[in-house]
Amino acid sequence: MSLTLKLLLLLLVFSHHADSGSIVKFLPGFEGPLPFELETGYIGVGEEEELQLFYYFIKSENNPQEDPLLIWMTGGPGCSSVNGFLYEIGPLTIKIEAYDGNIPSLVPTTYSWTKLANILFLDQPVGSGFSYKRTPITDKSSDTLEVVRVHEFLRKWLDKHPEFFSNPFYVAGDSYSGKIVPALVQKISEENYRCCKPPINLQGYVLGNPVTNIVEELNNRIPYAHGMALISDELYEAMKKICKGNYVFGASRNTECLKLIEKFHKTYKFLLLSYWANDKRVQDALQVNKGSIEEWVRCSGTILYNKNMNSSLPYHINNSNQGYRSLIYNKLIRLARNRILAIEDEDGLIQRGDVAIGNTATTYFTKLFQSTRQPTEDYVQVFDGFQKRVTDEMNTELTRPVTEDEVRHAIFDIGPDRAPGPDGITGAFYQQFWPDIKEEILSEITLIFQRGAFQGPTNHTNICLIPKPDVPKSMSDFRPIALCNVSYKIISKILVGRLKKVLPGIISNTQAAFIPGRHIMDNVIIAHEMLHSLKRRKRWAKSYMTVKTDISKAYDRMEWQFIKDTMMQMGFNDTWIGWIMMCVETVTFSTLVNGVPTGTIIPHRGIRQGDPLSPYIFILCAEVLSHLFTRAAASKQLKGMKISHTGPTVNHLLFADDALFFCHAHQLSCTTILRLLSEYERVSGQAINLSKSAITFGAKVRDDIKSRLRHILNIHNDGGCGKYLGLPESIGRKKKEIFQSVLDKVKQRTRSWSHRYLSEAGREVLLKTVALALPVYTMNCFKLPKGTCAELNTIIANDWWSKGSDKRSVHWFSWKRMGLPKKEGGLGFRDIENFNLALLGKQVHRLFTNPSSLVAQLLKGRYFPATNIMEAGNGSKPSYIWRSLLDGRELVKKGLRCLVGDGANIRAFQDNWLDTHPPRSPRPISDIPTNIQLVKDLMLRGTNRWNMELLSQTIHAADVQEILKLPVSSSQLHDLIGWNYTKDGMYTVRSGYWLSTHLPDQIPIPPPSRNQHINEAIWKLQTAPKLRHFCWRIISQAMPIGSILQRRGIAQSIQCRRCGDADETPDHLFFGCEYAKQIWEDVGMAWVIRDSHGFYKEAGSGIGTSCTTVLEAELQALLMAVIYAWSKGYERIIFEGDNITVYNLVTGEDLQFGLFNRLSEIRHWLNKFREADIRWVHRESNKTLANKKSNPGYTRTYANKMTFATVKGGGHTAEYKPNESFIMFQRWISGQPL
Structure with missing residues (x-):
């Protein structure tokens, strides 16, 4: 049969199928009718519509008329869009079960993107999935050609579905399509502008694991499949070990690796999909043209395809500059787990959906913030004997007029990037534009203080719900953090700044939180000493006890009238009280449910977590509790602990809402404590959580007494072995086991870092700010065992020198050398043991310089009653903290x-x-x-x-x-x-x-190989931090260079491998070698070509010859750009540059004898164009890649329309969980924060 006859037959068979579309109501493998509307069909593209592209269209399950329209382009190229339909974002998936010869089962997915958008799944290029050619003529596609074809497909599909022209349109895809999608977006934008009406309502694009470099993509496909739970842990680990991460070039020379890759391509999930898609019943249901393909394959490797798009970055830049939104996310990492999907209400019913959850939150907080205060006779008695503490001078200072310095200090004390309040304005706005808005802000704040009232919604606040457990079930499992407006925080911080100055004189020494001159470690040391006496010292072990209480919802239940009465009793004047109550009583709330403010709550009690003023209001009110216990001790109703003859008696210790009570293990003391706490609860609203409270008895208190006292207090938890303020309450003999948690935290944190994305400079910052910071709190008052310190040093050193969590590495320097300051040749890493001593020294110096503090008096009475701490000895039965x-x-x-x-x-x-x-x-x-x-x-x-x-x-x-x-x-x-x-x-x-590191008796560290001035100069270089580290390694000889390796006994021959003329030393390798000399002499040059609309067309770069002046380099760059443009066939072109001298020389307005030949060459090439011009533009206008691309190590920052996110992909052998990507897409498409 002749070729002509074959072509005619093919045209007859397929002509009636052109541009067809059919509704599919049933799919083999799925029980019953489809719960969504599916359309499949073909659209012809090309001059004769010889290329038939197959599509699946699923209408939105929410509101198809208004929801976005999205086209999904599966990575590949050559992979069927069924991957997206059944494995990634579609409404169905293959059920994983043993294959028995029947059609594999389909099951619905919970988190399909079709719940949010109309989606087109497209098989492209031709040869992918069910797409095919109507003629046997060979077709070779490419990246740029596919952009044209997909755009043609879209225009034709929308012409047949005109009702979707007005829907917001997005292009989406994953993997290799990350190169095509940005180019397609630019193509749609250009065609909207040039010709095509009606325009496509283009809004942006979405990319998952996008490719910008094809080699990286090929090497990343295995980790990607593992993260998506498509291959087992065993197969992944074997491939990683045998192929060593190189699945492209290395695999061709590695037989074992090739076998594993073959096994990878035959994974079980993909086999089930192949059985399903090749079943005749499935193809009939999908309305696949009979005879159009021989066999359906998930990813075809036989398609002729030219990957001619080197980089997608210029398209990203253009699209961002045009204002299109983009979401770029990684499917291998987790998204933040703060999405609330369901909540249990007060009746035990599960509420789902943002509206129902919002109503539940509103009901919960309305009830929580409802006042329960009942006026009783006891209320007045609480303040009996309470002395006024605020003097007239203090009141005058507190209520003086607001100054500009106060306002400015308050504004710049606010974190610039802290979460904004309901008005959406951050501290950065006020700080950046302070000179422009200063007068208006000062006027408004002065007016607020004069009137004693806010204007407008200044004091409206959003409640952000922070989960306490990993899986919160009810509203009580969330910590409500108030996101106040910055305009309110300015007022609050001004009040705080004034109040802090008077607090040391009006707050008793049993409170340490938020008071200048006092420290959290004061309470830790006191508590440790008291608990140590209960366990180790006979007198106190026999007859004393400690009660640790937990206050439930401490801030949320604070009664407003109690706050006001407390300030009145302390002696604050009416103006000050009015300002404080203005901040407290005028607040209104909305609850943020998945990023959206919901409901309105008008509270009648409570102070806000997140308001700078709240901690200070709390400690003022806690002073009433302190007064109650002090009064009870004075009346002999409560006997506190006195652990030395000359030391102070302590019956309570307060740090914010953490309270410790010390008393005689006697019925009277316990009934008194219970009565005082109940009394304080009635007047303040503070409720003790008995289930989280604990009692620590002296080691020798009888069991029958313990039982009786527990019953009185209704507290049945034993204390002494837990933590107080985050640190161990007591230290036994097994110190290494006690401090093991410190080691575990550092190990866990360092292992979670991905070294692929960190330079040496980045690792240095992380190690110093995170890893070294983790043990600091503990080391402030406890000396870590030497073994623990050594392990921490080892963890940090290994992490610094390693190239990955599973790779061994050479430690080029000792840890002591790394601990030297940078100007002395080290890296400034702190040795843990010496750092520990320095932190302990801080506490000692505080005790020495502030002997009147409660902690200093207690330690003096216990250990050095007749001298000072500098002369003190160990004492009898000393505690570990001492x-x-x-x-x-x-x-x-x-x-x-x-x-x-x-x-x-x-x-x-x-x-x-x-x-x-x-x-x-x-x-x-x-x-x-x-x-x-x-x-x-x-x-x-x-x-x-x-x-x-x-x-x-x-x-x-x-x-x-x-x-x-x-x-x-x-x-x-x-x-x-x-x-x-x-x-x-x-x-x-x-x-x-x-x-501690420079004492004369220490073993000296050999000086660095270069003098101190060079070391200092390196760290002051105005360049990228990673380059400063590279220079440091060069001068420190911390690199695998021949002479260094020979000195370490690693290498035998040290001959330079590039020139072979000299030994490979640092000086030779970087400066003396002919290859290095050539690099130093080379001049990097680059240029960018854009069309008349400013869209990127292409770019080039080159290396010029050695130059002695910048002007010579600029002329070389211009000549290269002119020749490049002519070679690419451009006929009409304008050359723009920001060097006015170059412009004057080329146009003949200026002359330089030495540059005559170079200028003649430029003019010669300019004359070859049909039309060419050269223009000078201001440097700020010449914002192209050229100026950046000439610099090695350049990094381009995209414009502000691009959003980057990370999404959990289930990982390892777990089932892939698309809920995270669904949540992420839902937030982004609706404009919510991720």
Whole structure:
């Protein structure tokens, strides 16, 4: 049969199927009618419509008339769109079960994107899925050709479905289509502008795991399939190990790897899909043209396809500049788990959907914020004996007029990127535009303070629900965080700034939270000492106990009238009280349900978590509770604990809503505590959560007494082995096991980092700010065991030098060298043990400089009643926290120096008063004379001048010279003592750490190979941080270079592998080698070609010859661009540049003799064009890739219309969970934050 006859027959068979579309109501494998509307069909494209593209169209299950229209392009190329339909975003999926010869079953999916949008699944290019050619003529497609064909398909499909022209339109795809989609978006945009009416209502595009580089895509397909749960853990791990991550080039030389890749292509899920799609009944149901394909394959490898699109980045840039939205997400990582899908209401019913959940939240918070206060006689009695503490001077300072400095400080104290309130304005806006809006803001804030009232919705607040457990079930499982408007926070912070100044004088020493000069560690140390006495010291172990209470919804239940009455009793004047209550009583709420404000809540009690003022209101009110316990102790109704004869008695300890009560293990004490807590609850609204409270009895309290007291208090949890303020309540002998949690946290965090995306500079930042920060809180008051410190150092060092979690690496430097400051040749990593001592030293210095604090008095009475902490010993049965502090004290003692005034309080040969490193006392020549005890004894009597004769007779000559260097005032000043390594004499952790690593008795670290000036210069370079690290490695010889490897015994030959003329040393490799010299002499050049509308067409780059001036380089770049444009066939072109000298030279307005030949060459090529012009533009207007592309390591930042997200793909052998991508798409398509 002739070829002509075959063509005629084919045309007769298929002519009636052109541009067909059929409704499919049933699909083999699915029981019953389809629960959605499915249409399948063909659209012909090409000059003769010889290419028949098959599509599946599914109408939105929500509102097809208004919901977006989305075309889904499956990655490949050559892969069928059934992948998207049945495996990714469609309403059905293949049920995984043993194949028995029947049609594989289809089951519905919960999170189909068709619930949100109308979706077109397209088999493209021709040869994919059910698409086919109507003629046997060979067709070779390409990236750019597919863009044209898919656009033609869309126009024709919309012509047949005109009702969807007005729907918002999006292009979507995954994998390789990440290169096609941005180009298609640009094509649609261009054609909308040029010709095609009605225009497609293009809004943006969505990409999952998009490809920008084909080699990376081929190597990433295996991890992608593993993350999508398409292959087993065993197969993935075997491929990763044997193929070593190279599934493209490395596989061709690795037989075992090839076998595993073949096994990968035959995964069971894909086999079931192949059985289903090749079944004749399925193809009949889908209205597939008979005889159009021989066999359906999921991904065809026989399609002739030219991957001629090198990069999709220019299309992303153009689309973003045109204002199109984009969502680019990764299916291998998790999305944030703060989506609320269902909630249990107060009746135990499950509520689903945003509206129902919002109503449940509104009901819950309305009830929570409803006042329960009942006026009783007890209410007035609560304040009996309560003394006014706020003086008239304090009130005057608190209520003075607001100043510009206060407002500015408040604004710039707000985090610029903190979550905004209902008005959507962040702190960054106020800070950036402060000069422009200053007058208006000052006027508005002054008016608010004058009137005592807010204007408009300033005090409206959104409640953000933060889940406490991993899977919250009811509203009580969420922590409500208030997102206040920045305009309100300014007012709040001004009030806080004033209040903080008076708090130390009006709050008792049993409270430590949020008060300047007090610290959370004060409470930790006190609690540890008290609990240690209960366990180890006989007297207290027999008859004392501790009650730790937990307050439920502490902020939410605070009664407003109680806040007001407390401030009145403290002595605040009416103006101040009015300002505070203005902030508290005028608030209204909306609850954020999955990013959308829902409902309106008008509270009648409670203060907000997230309001800067709330913590300070809380501690003011907690002072009433402190007053109740102090009054009970004074009336002998409550006996507190006194762990030493001279120390203070402590019966309660408060830190925000964490409370500890210490008392005699007696019925009277327990009934008193219960009565006081109940009384405080009635007036304040604060409810004790007994189920989370605990009692710690002394080690020798009898069991019958324990049982009776538990019954009285109705608290049945034992304490002492848990945590207080996040730290262990007591430390036993197995210290390493106790602090194992610190190690586990650091290990878990470092293992979660992906080294693929981190440069050395990035790893440094993460390690210092995260890994090294995790143990800091614990190390503030506990000394970690040496083994734990060594393990932490090892974890950090391994993570720094490693190239991946499963790869071993060379440690080019010792940990001690890495711990040196950068200017000394190290990297500034802190050694954990020395850092621990420096942190402990901070606590010791606080105790030394603030001896009147409660914690200092308690420790003094316990361990050093007759001296100070610098002279204290271990004491009897010391606690672990005290022994830790003593270790830190040794560091502090080495850095303290006495400043000589009159010398009356400085011991001449025992105290450190010489300004040496570290400070020390002078060395006597022989035995210390009995007549010289103090420094003043070394001075002439009645003066502040040194007795030179006495000095030379008693002290070494070198030390005499040190003494004479000391500046001594002629007036009789008092002696001082301070830290010698800071300007103000106050200890800092940084200076303490420096001293701990630079003591003279330490083993010296060999100096770096370059001098200190070079090290300092490297870290000050104005370049990318990763390049600074690279330079550091070069000068530190921390690289696998021949001479370095030979010195380590790794390499034998060190001959340069590039030139073979010299040894491979750092100097030769980077500077002396001919190859390196050529690189230094090369000049990078680049250019970008755009059309008349500004759309990107193409770009080029080249390497110029050695130049001595910038002007020469600019002329070379222009010549290369001109030749490139002519070679590409452009006839009419304009060359733009930002160098005015180049413009003047080329146009002949200026002359330079030495550049005559170069200019003649440029003009010669310009004359070849039909029309060519050269123009000068301002540098700000020349924002092309050229200026950026010339620089090595350039990174392009896209415009603000692009959204990047990450989505969980189930991972490993777990079932793929598309709910995360569905949630992400739903949020993005509706304009909600991800």
